[in-house]
Amino acid sequence: MLKKHIRIFFEKAGLETTVQDLGRSDYLAYGVPQSGAMDKFAYRIANHLLDNPINTPVLEITYLAPNILIEGDCQIALTGANLSPKLNGKTLPMYEAVNIQESAKLSFGNIQNGCRTYLAIRGNWLLEQHLGSCSTLNNSKLGKAIQKGDELFVEPFARIPKRIFPKKFRPTYPEEVNIRVLPAPEFEDFDKQSIGFFFSQTYTISKESNRIGYRLQEVLPNFSPQTELISSATLPGTIQITSAGQAIVLLADAQTTGGYPRIAQVITADLDKFAQLKPNDKIRFQLVTWEEARRILSKKMSVLAFNLA
Amino acid sequence: MQIKPFGDSAILIAFEQEISLEINAKVNALHQAILKANLKGINTCIPAYASLTVLYNPLKISYSELSEKILNLDFSEEKTKNDLKTLRIPVCYEMPFALDLETLAQEKAISTEKIIEVHSSTVYQVFMLGFLPGFAYLGKLPEILNSSRKAKPRLKVPQGSVGLAGYQTGIYPCESPGGWQIIGRTPVPVFDRARENPFLFKQGEQVQFKPINLEEFYILEEKIKQGTFKIESLYA
Numbered sequence: 001m002l003k004k005h006i007r008i009f010f011e012k013a014g015l016e017t018t019v020q021d022l023g024r025s026d027y028l029a030y031g032v033p034q035s036g037a038m039d040k041f042a043y044r045i046a047n048h049l050l051d052n053p054i055n056t057p058v059l060e061i062t063y064l065a066p067n068i069l070i071e072g073d074c075q076i077a078l079t080g081a082n083l084s085p086k087l088n089g090k091t092l093p094m095y096e097a098v099n100i101q102e103s104a105k106l107s108f109g110n111i112q113n114g115c116r117t118y119l120a121i122r123g124n125w126l127l128e129q130h131l132g133s134c135s136t137l138n139n140s141k142l143g144k145a146i147q148k149g150d151e152l153f154v155e156p157f158a159r160i161p162k163r164i165f166p167k168k169f170r171p172t173y174p175e176e177v178n179i180r181v182l183p184a185p186e187f188e189d190f191d192k193q194s195i196g197f198f199f200s201q202t203y204t205i206s207k208e209s210n211r212i213g214y215r216l217q218e219v220l221p222n223f224s225p226q227t228e229l230i231s232s233a234t235l236p237g238t239i240q241i242t243s244a245g246q247a248i249v250l251l252a253d254a255q256t257t258g259g260y261p262r263i264a265q266v267i268t269a270d271l272d273k274f275a276q277l278k279p280n281d282k283i284r285f286q287l288v289t290w291e292e293a294r295r296i297l298s299k300k301m302s303v304l305a306f307n308l309a
Numbered sequence: 310m311q312i313k314p315f316g317d318s319a320i321l322i323a324f325e326q327e328i329s330l331e332i333n334a335k336v337n338a339l340h341q342a343i344l345k346a347n348l349k350g351i352n353t354c355i356p357a358y359a360s361l362t363v364l365y366n367p368l369k370i371s372y373s374e375l376s377e378k379i380l381n382l383d384f385s386e387e388k389t390k391n392d393l394k395t396l397r398i399p400v401c402y403e404m405p406f407a408l409d410l411e412t413l414a415q416e417k418a419i420s421t422e423k424i425i426e427v428h429s430s431t432v433y434q435v436f437m438l439g440f441l442p443g444f445a446y447l448g449k450l451p452e453i454l455n456s457s458r459k460a461k462p463r464l465k466v467p468q469g470s471v472g473l474a475g476y477q478t479g480i481y482p483c484e485s486p487g488g489w490q491i492i493g494r495t496p497v498p499v500f501d502r503a504r505e506n507p508f509l510f511k512q513g514e515q516v517q518f519k520p521i522n523l524e525e526f527y528i529l530e531e532k533i534k535q536g537t538f539k540i541e542s543l544y545a
Contacts, residue, residue: 025364028355030508031438130502140442140483142502185313185321185360230326231439231446233355233362235319257357257439265316268367293317294367301368 006072006123006154008059010146014066016211017146018136019127021057023252027131033253034236035135035143038116038211038275041171041300042080046120048308049077049097049163057127057134059119059146063278065108066146068119074100074156075122079165081114081173081276096164097122114173114276123154137253169303173276176202180270180288180296184238184262186229194220194241198263199285203247207279211253214274216283220245225261234258237266239285249274267293269300310335312376317367318352320376323360328448328476332359333436335384337513342384350375356512357437358446394544395432395515398480398495400471401526402428406494408470413456413490424492427451429518433478435510443482443500445510450476462488469494471518493518496530497543509540517545 010017020043023036037043037060047056065083070076078085078094085092086107092098106119127134127144136143144152190198197220204217223245234240238250240260249266250258251274264285266274277283288296315321322339324332340356343363350370355362365375402410402425414421433447440446450456456473463486466472470481472489481487482500495518499509510516521529532538 025353027442027508028353028364029438029512030442030510031440031444032442131507137442139485140500140502142442182316183314185315185323230328230358230360231437232321232323232357232360233315233319235316235362235364237316255440256355257437262315265319267317290314290317290367290372294371297317298368 004072004156005126006070006074006121006156008121008152008154009069009071010066010148010150011069012067013146013148013150014061015064016062017066018060019057019125019144019146019152020060020135021055021133023135024131024133028233028256031256032131032140033137033256035133035137035211035252037118037135038252039080039118039272041272041304042116042118042275044304044308045095045165046077046079046118049079049095049165050075050120050122051157051160051163052120052122055133056120057125061108061117061119063111063115065117068106069103070100070106070121071103072100072156073102073159074154075159076100076106077120078117079120080117082112083117084109084112085117095167095170097160097162099159115278116275121154122160123156126153126155166307169307171272171276176282177273177277177284178286179273179283180267180286180293181239181264182267182288182290182293184265185232186261187263189226189261190241190263194223194263197221198247199287201284203283203285205277205279205281205283209277209279211251213248213250213254214277216247216249218247220247229259229261231257231259234262235265237268237271238262239264239266251275267296269293269297312380314372315362318365320363320365320372320379321360322363322379326359328358328436330434330449333434334513336361338384339379339382340512342382343379346378346382348375348378357439395517396509396543397517397519397545398497398543399521399525399529400429400493400495400518401521401523402493403523406470406491406526408491409459410492413473413492417453419453424454425520427454428473428478428492429520431517433516435512435514435516436477437512438508438510441482441485441500443508443510445479445499445516447478447516448476450478454478456490458488459490462486463491466491467494469496469498471495494526496526496533497538497540498533504540506540
């Protein structure tokens with residue numbers, strides 16, 4: 001028997017609406033960026049609320065949101081940034097599974113907090129995987145960046161009882177955050193003055209910030225770069241310092257190698273925080289130990305494991 | 310060989326920081342040895358010119374345990390050369406593809422023919438992949454072809470463009486901004502997500518370029534479009 005597919009139609013595309021899953025990490029040696037949801041914590045919760053398999057695609061909605069028409073009985077869930085979501089004009093609760101009968105219009109309003117919202121739909125997304133993932137990487141024609149008039153289809157799964165993610169574990173996305181880091185390979189090559197500045201400065205997220213990386217406004221004073229480095233690996237969370245002394249935090253879609261000195265590496269658990277930062281938000285870097293980073297990650301994963309069990 | 314921390318889930322192993330076949334072969338050998346040792350907790354590796362970055366799961370193995378295991382690996386016996394035959398890539402060094410060839414020849418006070426001859430007679434090694442999916446850094450260029458990057462990078466370098474920068478040469482896998490000096494174009498896609506092996510290049514492999522004329526370029530391009538072209542035919 002042919003099941004009726006859910007149709008997702010984009011009346012307006014939004015600033016940057018992309019299909020994302022956990023990304024692709026098997027091709028880093030071939031120059032393919034990891035990609036995937038910028039905020040993996042919010043991503044995992046969204047799919048869990050609908051009991052979707054791990055690595056099911058979602059829509060990553062960035063700051064200026066799309067208008068979406070959803071046709072077909074289904075269950076959806078929104079997590080991440082609060083962009084005042086509305087279903088048929090009525091406030092749509094986040095962090096819980098919501099039932100849609102026949103069809104509904106999903107729209108958004110003011111930005112309450114954060115920068116990226118995740119829209120999960122219960123079912124099997126009818127999308128082609130590229131290199132083992134549905135994640136979007138625009139410049140290489142991998143995955144799908146949404147444009148006005150696009151439509152996607154999802155094969156629905158049977159309805160499940162409502163799930164809600166506990167309020168006390170929901171992230172709040174303040175506009176000033178502490179980012180914990182560990183040394184990156186060239187950490188020792190920076191002089192005391194530069195290191196001192198890096199850890200005492202309140203940095204501002206610049207407008208030149210996207211899925212590839214975030215540029216920070218403040219520059220290291222009197223920074224004199226060493227001789228050119230031989231290109232070497234970069235990772236999501238690597239903080240490079242350009243020859244002008246500007247810090248760039250590389251993120252999901254960043255290239256896999258680079259030639260700027262790497263001063264620090266954002267701990268894995270804090271990478272999600274960047275997804276929710278927007279231009280003019282403030283950050284401070286704090287150095288932690290490897291053991292602390294591991295403990296923080298383990299704790300974060302246990303929140304997921306416990307509440308997603 | 311020096312082991313450096315790289316955040317909570319990566320380790321960088323740095324060799325002598327120079328661009329040379331010998332050092333790059335060591336990177337390749339260590340990479341092979343790590344793959345073979347099948348160490349628990351390792352996710353993947355990123356080889357570069359003179360370093361190897363190993364990504365691991367910190368919930369499965371600690372930094373100190375992993376660095377000790379890597380230090381104890383014996384990779385001196387690993388084959389440092391690839392068994393594969395040399396990859397011969399057809400390149401058309403004519404206009405409208407050879408965007409910077411004429412200027413480059415003038416700057417270097419040599420003929421365009423000389424540039425083509427040297428570029429296509431040298432056997433290169435794939436030092437690493439990066440920048441874009443499938444982009445291979447090939448080296449080393451002979452001194453005579455050593456070129457600075459363009460002062461003003463192009464906003465759009467066409468797919469397949471063959472460029473020079475420093476002692477390196479490479480092919481753009483897709484249209485992209487770029488500052489390399491463009492001397493020709495190949496119709497062969499170096500990255501094609503639909504191909505069984507999407508990547509034409511692999512670290513450690515040997516590569517040479519074969520000059521073709523415009524007519525041959527378009528015939529080959531048509532064959533590729535039709536799906537009658539076989540990648541295997543590029544191996545001599």
